[in-house]
Amino acid sequence: MRSWIGSAAIALCLASAPLLAQDAAKGGSKDSEKAAPVRAEPMVSVTRHSGTFGGQRIAYTATASDTFLKDDKGNPRARIFSVSYVKDGADANRPVTFLFNGGPGSGSLWLHMGAFGPKRVAIPNDGRDDGAPPYRIVENPDSLLDVTDIVFIDPVGTAFSTALGDTDPKEFWGVTKDAKSIAQFIRTWLSENNRWNAPKYLGGESYGTTRTAAVVNELEGTYNDVAFNGLLLISTILDFGAQAEVPGNEMPYVLMVPSMAVTALYHGKTTPAASGTGPAALAAEAKVFATNEYLPALMKGSALVGEERAAIRAKLSRYTGLTEQYLESADLRVTPSRFYKELLRDRGLVVGRLDARYTGKDFDNAGETPDNDPSFYGIDGSYTAAFNAYVRQELKFSPERQYVTIGGIRDWDWDLPGNGGEARYYKNVAPYIGRALRENSGLRVLVAQGWYDFATPFFGAEYSLTRTGIPTDRIEYTSYDAGHMMYVNETDLTKLSRDIRDFMRRR
Incomplete structure (x- = not known):
């Protein structure tokens, strides 16, 4: 962000020497x-x-x-x-x-x-x-x-x-x-x-x-x-x-789904909600899925199999904009850092962490996670x-x-x-x-x-x-x-x- 110098001022420096x-x-x-x-x-x-x-x-x-x-x-x-x-x-x-x-x-x-x-x-x-x-x-x-x-x-x-x-x-x-x-x-x-x-x-x-x-x-x-x-x-x-990304904690995956959904929508990787075209409508829909379907599914752990697993995987793909193949490889659990790299991999871009509207280019396109956060160095x-x-x-x-x-x-x-x-x-x-x-x-x-x-x-x-x-x-x-x-x-x-x-x- 840029500099600011402006209005006339009267400085009254009561003490000017710095403290060591x-x-x-x-x-x-x-x-x-x-x-x-x-x-x-x-x-x-x-x-x-x-x-x-x-x-x-x-x-x-x-x-x-x-x-x-x-x-x-x-x-x-x-x-x-x-x-x-x-x-x-x-x-x-x-x-x-x-x-x-x-x-x-x-x-x-x-x-x-x-x-x-x-x-x-x-x-x-x-x-x-x-x-x-x-x-x-x-x-x-x-x-x-x-x-x-x-x-x-x-x-x-x-x-x-x-x-x-x-x-x-x-x-x-x-x-x-x-x-x-x-x-x-x-x-x-x-x-x-x-x-x-x-x-x-x-x-x-x-x-x-x-x-x-x-x-x-x-x-x-x-x-x-x-x-x-x-x-x-x-x-x-x-x-x-709740947001600690450690093995066995399912909550971070659940809490990130709505953010992944609105980001995928912003970058044209998914479609709007039936109730509206903006991020609010899709976020509301994604929260319901994350709470009522995705969290109970993750709690089943390795017992989540067959048609039930396939149904969750398809919906997760719809909200995240990631392929079902990738989601299956990640065991239906995508960390944010992987999401930043994977969402726009086909365009040779990564998305930002602080602000996922920002995109950047890494050293190469083969990595699992980004080199840096384009929304911070921006x-x-x-x-x-x-x-x-x-x-x-x-x-x-x-x-x-x-x-x-x-x-x-x-x-x-x-x-x-x-x-x-x-x-x-x-x-x-x-x-x-x-x-x-x-x-x-x-x-x-x-x-x-x-x-x-x-x-x-x-x-x-x-x-x-x-x-x-x-x-x-x-x-x-x-x-x-x-x-x-x-x-x-x-x-x-x-x-x-x-x-x-x-x-x-x-x-």
Whole structure:
């Protein structure tokens, strides 16, 4: 996606020298880490801007800053980089939305520069790659600044956020550890900005939806609550057990069938549903098949034979666009990576994982799985270049640290507390959302999914949020004609923005 430089700004750099921190990825010695100075003040840059969002002209203040996370003795342990956009002259009860991306290990530049920031990077809408710089940075009328202030958060180990001094960054790298640090940041931000009684929204994309559930558990699961009005789950992944591609687990195959069906339809490899020509009709039909016929068939294992097996194989071929011969060779179980390679093998193309509308060419056409994901290498260069240009030139925040787009985090701790220790074996944070909904009658959830997303398939999101103990009457679903990052399609960006505005206004 492309770059963005724009409105005149007044920079108020309250502290400009970068903080030196431990960087485990660079392998510094322990002595040098302990000797690294931790300055008393975080780096902060405040600039003022205006723009038109949702049809309203808004004057706003942008604050790009480090927030120190301190221990019980007041010693800084880490710094979290964030960018806050606050409408000028608004009262303390104006809504505020906290957003982050996923990974784990990804900075928030995707939602920031692609969807909800006041500027965005413009890239092709039709599945072509983003090419080389310079990238075009444009005003973003779909930013949500007309209805809410926005705080983009980068967890420790992403973007400019690091552990400090001799603190091991792994102290922040885990489902619960990470959530505790983000919860601490949010409490600090609310206090410093006098926003404790404001309506609050929390959301993320991809693993950011996992983080959303875990952070809600930290903030609403104690007596010192921070209650939320809404959760924004964009490209949702909550139940990692159900989607784990391991021998003996049949659920991933079941949950992927609707995604394979709409992708086959998009690329002309299958026919529309009888009830309609678009992806929604075929997805609905494929869900019924996957739930009522395919799952029971897979549960029979090697006992599935004869005419019953042939009938399932024929229907699976109809929905996936793959030949019956191939499906039989795969024992009626096609992993996503095989699907990416096989669907368009006759055209010499592979389809994308993050967005199956994208296609690419591998080194050769004989392999079992793709060389790479064309829907990721089609966008990665533009976002990184655009955000670095924007934050350093327009927001006047230019530390000596390198911006970490994705990566730098290893040995993530996936353990979850509770359930008598059984959570060690089945990783699922959806119950956190269920508890929050049961205990906060004012909380609602918006689930936004792209049809062509295999990283976090739409049927997987629906499955995880319809389990026992999760009230469904305050969960809304919206769908988009794109993939994991549906906002790369400008039409769907506008729709996503409109859907979230409507969701917030109904509080």
